[in-house]
Amino acid sequence: MKNITFDNIYNLGKVVAENDQYKHFHYTEMLTSYSSNFIEFKHLPSLSEFLDAEEYLREYHLKRGQNHVKFTFPDNEKPTSELISFFNDNGYEIGFMELYAIKPQQFPTSANNPDIEVAFVTDENIEIFCNLQYQHNLEYGSEFADQKHELIKRQFKNQDILQILAFYKGNPAGYVVVIVSEETAEIDNLTVDEKFQNKGIGRKLQQYVMEAFPEKIVILIADGEDTPREMYKKQNYQFQGFQYEAQKVYK
Template sequence: MENITFGDIYNPGQVVFENDRYKHIHYPEMLIRYDSNYIEFKMMPSVAEFIEAANYLTRFHRKYGQKHIKFYFPGNEKPSKELMNHFMKACYEVGYNELYAIQPKQFPNVTNHPDIDTQTVTDTNFQAFLELQYETDLEFGEEFANQKEDLHKRNFLDSHILQILATYKGIPAGSVDVIISEKTAEIDGLSVKEPFRKKGIASRLQKYVMDCFPDRTIILVADGEDTPREMYRRQNYHYLGFKYEVQMVYSSND
């Protein structure tokens, strides 16, 4: 398998500042999207270096009315005990992601199901796709759902992004975005609506991706503390590494 790292993962944000220690990523089109507005450290910082970066990002985000700060750390490195103690005392949320990859021919066989249909999103079914996404995104608030709808519209026009919709008995039930590069196809935002889970829809969405891109390496990022990662391991994805992250969300009174 090719040398794939977290650097191969797509993010719509842009670098607005960079020094020897970190890169600052900003996405003015969707300020509320934490994963596109953050600092990514190039090397593991000391506590003092982290606090300095946190103060910088806090000032920057407050200027744009953003109510969070988020940080990613170098791949396959766990923050020091001193950093972890600081995160706990300062009330940061700590987590980590895992990177996976698979060659399409390694994905398990998936039998067709008469009630499940997977299809590329086109002008014909785009509105159904948007309505499904909006209902899902409302979990994070109306403002987020509205901004995410605009992102879905931009993605629809992007030739490097493929949107896929799954229906169950004709009802929109699940979806996934695929970010296409020269050598990889990245599975992003794979989701299945609650009433339709455990029916094999997620597997069929993935199989559709495998069939669309048989000559590319399929990659994805999974929450290291969430259950979907167990599904990916069962489906023959290869674990490639981990990456720690921390974030803090301010209340309206902060």
């Protein structure tokens, strides 16, 4: 399998500044998206280097009405104990993401369940897709949900971003977004509505992706401290690496 890194992961944000230490990503159309508005360090910074970057990003975001800062660190490197102490003392959330990949033929297929129907999003069902996501996104506030609603509509017109919807007994039950590149198909935002969990819908959505892109390497990222990562391992996804991140939301 081709070597997969976090560089293969799709990022909405555009590089607005870059130097020897970091890249600064920004996405004007969705200022509330922490994962699209952040600094990516090229090497582990010293505390003084981090403080300079923090000051720069905080000022940049304040001018645009953003109340957060977020930083990611180089693949497979944990921040120094000095940095972690600073984060803990100054209200940062620290976590890490894990990167997984699989060849579609390695994904374990499941028996057909006639109660589950999966299909690409089209003009006929785009509003169902939007409404289901909107209800889930309200958890992060109405501003975020509204901006995500507009993003979904923009992505619907992008031929490299495909949206997939699952129904259970005719009811909208889950969805996933697939970002297609020359060599990979990235699973993003895999979600099953709480009312329909533990019915095999998430597996069926993944299987649909595997069957749609048999020649691609299917990739995804998972929270390194959350339970879905264990499910991916059981489904034959291969661990490719980790990436630490730190973010702070100002009240």
